Amino acid sequence: MNLKTLNYFAIVLCSFLFFSCNSNCNHKEIKYENEKLSCYPNSNKPSQVITYLEMAEMMDSYDNGVKKEMNKYLKKVSNGKKTTSTDYNWYKLDDLKQYIAYIERISKEKDIPVTGFRIIPTSYPKNYSNKELRNRVTIIFTPTTIIDGKYDAAFEPLYSEKGNPVSVSKYLEQVRAKKVYTGSILPKFESTESSSVNKFPTVPPK
Template sequence: MKTKFLKPTILVLFSILFYSCNTTTCNHQLESKSCYPNDSLPSQVITYSEMINMMDAYDNGAKKELNKYLKKVSKGKDSVSTKYSWYKLEDLKQYIAYVERISKEKDITLTGFRIIPSSYPKDHKNPKLRNRTTLIFTPTTVVNNKMDVAFEPLYSKKGKPTLVEDYLNLVRNNKLKNSSFSNERYSDSLLSSSANRLRPSPPY
């Protein structure tokens, strides 16, 4: 009797483990294998020499101007611009899993993310973040054979991506309420599918 039920039980157990490893959150692992479909060395990896050259080019160019700007707008209180931004791994996984899910629900292919340089405004609620550089992650899809077009999966219709640029223009011009995109989810603070909430250094 024990032998009769042993094989089905093992099969069910392995099925659960396999499923948990293939969910978009990728929180579990089977033995030592990665949950991700491809964990080989990516082509985007760079050498330390490349890192040094790029970091030095930034430090000797754009960063100097950013430091000058920060010193000017802070009236000498701060003169060191953002050194780096940090994202907690679990938060990053959750964000990717969330965007993958809502894109799949809309039958829209998620191709990647635009990482857009930006700055916190001078009147930001956190005084320590004001005027500091930061990054915004925005989902992308294929439009007119371009793979990196920023789109809004949250409000897109099935198979029809709505462009982030369209929403930005409407919000900038205070025209969203009267647009074809207006719906019951509209508010003065319309939620997007883009992400920020990075921890920059300084000030942390």
């Protein structure tokens, strides 16, 4: 191979590496007051934003209805030690970004499109390992895809086969029935890992 040919291939290789490194983002990152704006395909105002009037009415409705009943329940099950239910859950931005990136990666490996996330209201059980969180309201994030024409079907990318998403409800039913997954890649129900998340700070406790 002569020097001219070698130089040509070197230029092609460098060009490929340059465009590969920039292929994840179609927009240049903009520096603004020493901060970089994240690159997303759509940063327009979403249609789901609400007014402060709507926010106030919804929060007041919750405080004067559901939360009052939850406070009564919490006071009862804690024998009066706790009187205020969950005010809010807090999620670190980097944690949310990492979670979304993780779900997108493991789902892409299975050739399954992610349509969104279900945000499921739950509460910590009365025997939860963290005593401060017992009986408090919380939420669980679970990825969704298209199953039987439903765009919000909760699925488990960890145990799905390529192009064939498996429903989260399948594993919930097995765990509740305390079945052992013999002849399967899955471990016993006690240690079956999911792709859903929850372990974020809850207030109270602070």
